[in-house]
Amino acid sequence: MNLILLGAPGAGKGTQATKIAERYGIVHISTGDIFRANIKMGTEIGLLAKSYTEQGLLVPDEVTCAIVKDRLTWEDCQKGYLLDGFPRNLYQAEQLDTFAKIDGVVNINIDHKLLMDRLCGRRVCKECGESYHVSTLGGKTTCDRCGGELYQRKDDNPETVGARLAVYNEQTAPLIDYYSKKGLILNFTGSEAPAEVLFGEIKAVLDKFAK
């Protein structure tokens, strides 16, 4: 099963992606994670990606598409994969069509009023990637799941979040229509309810879909 996860920044894609990948035994591929890892390691891709990610802008398509095209040839993709954060615009979606066969697109719709607070208050585990919100941490600085240190992503600040949401509205949201026309969209609504609630709904649909 080859899936795409669509949704605005802060819609809960990362959390749902981990759960979906675990349940269906497919690989979670996050282009944002790939860029962050490259930035941390100081690779050539990282040096290029840094200025874009820090401004909330998209890394150039040629670079991003080449990374994903290569990643999908790895052995672990044989059983299926979940693309999180890719494609982000129509060009990337069209490119993806040339080297992948997508079975479904999980689209998380969410009230955008919730997103600024969610993203600016987000804290992420350095080790396992689990997300938290400061309001529920009570000053705790480590991950409940693995004990890893929590940090705030550099692009989770009001200015950059504003830019990321604008990029989403202008460039990524049209993909809902693109995949609807192909009959691939599976729509869900994100909310302030625990992530397990949304995952229950996604699971109910994907269980039938995966058969």
Ligand code: AMP
């Ligand atoms: P994310 O973790 O998905 O929010 O991505 C963080 C940042 O990485 C984005 O704001 C972009 O700068 C970059 N990025 C991630 N995925 C893509 C993509 N498909 N195309 C271009 N840039 C991307």
